[in-house]
Amino acid sequence: MTPPQRRRRQPRERPPEPPAPPPSPADPEGPGGEEGRGGPKNPERLYVLTGGGEGGDRAEVDLVTLVVARTAAPPPGTQPEQAALLRLCGTPLSVAEISAYLHLPFSVVTVLLTELLAAELVQARAPIVRQALPDRSLLEAVMHGLQKL
Secondary structure, three states: OOOOOOOOOOOOOOOOOOOOOOOOOOOOOOOOHHHOOOOOOOHHHHHHHOOOOOOOOOOOOOOOOEEEEOOOOOOOOOOHHHHHHHHHOOOOEEHHHHHHHHOOOHHHHHHHHHHHHHOOOEEEEOOOOOOOOOOHHHHHHHHHHHHHO
């Protein structure tokens, strides 16, 4: 008696996907809005968010800098993105997390944070870095001291 022969499955052919409809004039960012599959697709929008490219100083933040809001509610007159950033930062979040949640590039989030830091609406601090292991001689001295007790 011979064992049954296995047949390879042929991959199913998928029908071609219909082309995406062109963006309407009322929706300049196309289908899916700003949170579409690729994030914001309108560079002019990012230019406006950052204040038109004013060459001011930026805050010294990196991807792991922790940001926490000082106020619970955004003050009136803030940009929607800054208000969303303030609502997110009720608990400490890193700049990378803020960038991901808001679907904005790191550079744009840095500009928004610079404005909020200048207005003292948020507080930023570097993350706590664990120190290297203590010196072996110090550990031995502590151990010998405890043994003498």
